[in-house]
Amino acid sequence: MKNLFGKALLDDPACTKSTAFTREERKRYGLRGLLPYDVASIGKQKERALENMRRKNSAIEKYIFLSALLDRNQRLFYRLMIDHMEEIMPLVYTPTVGEACKEFAHIFRRPQGLYITPEDRGEIESVLGNWPEQDVRVIVVTDGERVLGLGDLGANGMGISIGKTALYVACAGIYPARCMPVMLDVGTNNQTLREDPLYLGYPYARLQGDAYLSMVDEFVNAVQKRFPKALIQFEDFATPNAFNFLDRYGDKVCCFNDDIQGTAAVTLAGVYTSCRITQKKFSDLTIMFLGTGSAAGGTAELMVAAFGAAGLSLQQARERLWFVDRKGLVVSTNDTVKPRIKPFAHNHFPCNFVDAIADIKPDVLIGATGVPNTFTESVVRQMAAVNDRPVIIALSNPTSHTECTAEEAYGWSDGHVVFASGSPFEPVQFQDKRFEPGQGNNAYIFPGIGLGITACSAHRITQTMFLAAAKTLSERVTDDEIAKGAVYPSLNRVREVSRSIAVAVCQAAMHDNLARGEIPENLDEYVLSLMYDPLY
Incomplete structure (x- = not known):
């Protein structure tokens, strides 16, 4: 407890328990008279905080409340967030x-x-x-x-x-x-x-x-x-x-870029899971990106590695990936293509976005533009015209910048789309079907990567680790979640997912001789033993 005493202990956000200090602790640490009579459990404190947060009228007011709570009582903040992940993560992070x-x-x-x-x-x-x-x-x-x-x-x-x-x-x-x-x-x-x-x-x-x-x-x-x-x-x-x-x-x-590699892994996981819905083999897919920035480029490079793991040659893998920018389809005759995108600039006649979909017939469409409303009704309907179950992943966030909304995607595809997004959307009722689309949130990936690196003290992070993370995330999606239209697991299970990803990262590090120190045989229990659980 850092040897803190009295008011200093109450004011330390990492050590305080506020009204949860017991009678004995109040005597021991000089807290008598500094707290109201009731000894409140962390559960009771959590309910009070939740009630106060929900009284706020806007998301930004809730954000300010939660930031203040973190400043005051670290353990209470994290207990609240962990126990109400789906409600609080969109307030703490995107959007x-x-x-x-x-x-x-x-x-x-x-x-x-x-x-x-x-x-x-x-x-x-x-x-x-x-x-x-x-x-x-x-x-x-x-x-x-x-x-x-x-x-x-x-x-x-x-x-x-x-x-x-x-x-x-x-x-x-x-x-x-x-x-x-x-x-x-x-x-x-x-x-x-x-x-x-x-x-x-x-x-x-x-x-x-x-x-x-x-x-x-x-x-x-x-x-x-x-x-x-x-x-x-x-x-x-x-x-x-x-x-x-x-x-x-x-x-x-030991470093990575979450916008490039974290986004790539969570997107790849969504594509893996979509194959369970569309009944297509991953190695047979053709994928089109709208946008040529870091997220799209990094995702394409990880997908090349994923196609390679599925048996395709480097050239075959690249030929499955196509890009569209604001000028239309990115082709080999375009002399302004970014260096990282050049391997995906194929021989094809120049054409606009909708015509590119009609001619190339991608199974999956991924948006990473940061520009709202770029997946127009014409785009979505064309994807539905060339696929019985088109897969559309609108990655851009915050919500105001997404390529299309969940409601638009389901409506324009007559309910046939397999949809995911970078920002959260409420469930959509289309005709007699209720869809609960998944959020392609990098929080499914980077925390587990970090936990795995911490567990094995790896001195480098590799593409193999991100491939393992994507595969692990996809495997954690249940049949019930898929039946609701989701290609990602519930955010309420994100700690379970992170633990599994950490184990996979440790295994990849050991395979590539990147782990430092002794790693216990029971990796899962070892990783669990390292995880912070905020309780008093």
């Missing part, structure tokens, strides 16, 4: 976190996480030393340049890092003290933010070029010295930087 990031400076209450600015260059290791915890295992770092589908939000992007670390704790049981949100505040090119008198970030144009790269290098190197067992998760970096950092650090340090 509400998008609004929270836009308003971050205006709703700021108390500092969380670590901020590093260009003024800290040359001393970043020293700045990391100011963090109060020593055994950091998970670092979520962003520079806020491409927050969800909202663009450059500068230091307001810290809301993303804070939200993701909360999901590591709630969804996979990594101890809060082992998680660190980081904001590389290198400035912003968002003039509106820079002119906002309440903006809290470095109020200059973004650091670029060699100066920017050397600062990220210094940060990564400083982490290796200060927290040698830490996993670094890159989050919401602009596409060129996102891929560049994966190429630059992926083979040297």
